[in-house]
Amino acid sequence: MKPKIFIDGEHGTTGLQIRALLAERGDLEIISIPAERRKETAARAEFLNAADIAILCLPDDAAKESVSLITNDTTKVIDASTAHRVAEGWAYGFAEMDRDQAKTIASAKRIANPGCWPQGPIATLRPLVTAGLLPADFPITVNGISGYSGGGRPMIEDYVAKGEDASEFLPYGLTLQHKHVPELRAYAKLSHDPIMQPAVGNFAQGMITVVPLQLGGLDHVPSGADLHAAIADHFAAIKGGVVEVAPYAHLERMPEIDPEVYNGTNRMKVYVFANDKRAQALLLAVYDNLGKGASGAAVQNMDLMLGT
Structure with missing residues (x-):
């Protein structure tokens, strides 16, 4: 099965860029909330928990809310907001920062994308x-x-x-x-x-x-x-x-x-x-x-x- 990727906030500047980068990727399944359910918290929770990786392209408070909506131990998260950049339990997503940082990112469930x-x-x-x-x-x-x-x-x-x-x-x-x-x-x-x-x-x-x-x-x-x-x-x-x-x-x-x-x-x-x-x-x-x-x-x- 193809990994399921959910971009929470896909219509913002960063979300649109990520969608464009992934548009030709046949190895992934991009899942999106239907337009009529986009403002429903329950819909966000459903798609966050259905994803293998959720990429959060949201303001800080909304990103924190999204993390709180994940109730399983399988969905991995990449947060593009500033909410978790120095938070405990989150790996910093600058792969070239250290010799082993790419390995740290690869094994992590929570990644804070760098500013x-x-x-x-x-x-x-x-x-x-x-x-x-x-x-x-x-x-x-x-x-x-x-x-x-x-x-x-x-x-x-x-x-x-x-x-x-x-x-x-x-x-x-x-x-x-x-x-x-x-x-x-x-x-x-x-x-x-x-x-x-x-x-x-x-x-x-x-x-x-x-x-x-x-x-x-x-x-x-x-x-x-x-x-x-x-x-x-x-x-x-x-x-x-x-x-x-x-x-x-x-x-x-x-x-x-x-x-x-x-x-x-x-x-x-x-x-x-x-x-x-x-x-x-x-x-x-x-x-x-x-x-x-x-x-x-x-x-x-x-x-x-x-x-x-």
Whole structure:
């Protein structure tokens, strides 16, 4: 029998993307609530309990409710909301985070799909903290830009309506309480909350994250080559991973660092730039906020859980 997949919230931005990714998959059975029963809690419970894997593409409270509606011990869950990102008993769905993370995901019944913003910083910082090149209490700031699809349907509709008049660069998170800070702190192995200051651009999807590092205050100041080697070694040890590390280079600019270059894929590419004389470095990551940052990661985690 084909595994049954239920997308709870299939008509939202992430749900639609997942449906599109699974449209040609003949090895799965996608089950959906009939339109006339979509608002019935009993219908959600029925389909959640009938699924082999339920993918939750819902606001936090609704995602928690969906989990509570599962009364069997067989339905596995991938939650794309922020509700369970740092919750006990939930595996974090960034398969390349550690050498054995894919195995952890494959054997788990509850997966918290990562947020789009933390994945790039986690990909670049965690290997450095693990290698001892950065202390856990190092002060971290994360900047970057993402497509407006990251804001869900209201922001998409607003940007589409404004067209060329929409903001090209709109900073947000100015209260310094970004919802992704807890997972970034936890999975980058940081002992203090980082500053996260994201921005939205006038393009639909794709993103770049940037972590600037002032290294001069460290007892042992790593070179740019040291940082790059630690990150490259981390991802080289992960078989089947989709994160690529760019060669270490000293360049003023690189046209390939384009937030939209990996749109429609589950890929990520990370870069290290440094000025050793200044003891400064930049850690960049480029990926699709709806791919590796949401739907692509969910499908990758689903396949790991199914053993495909």
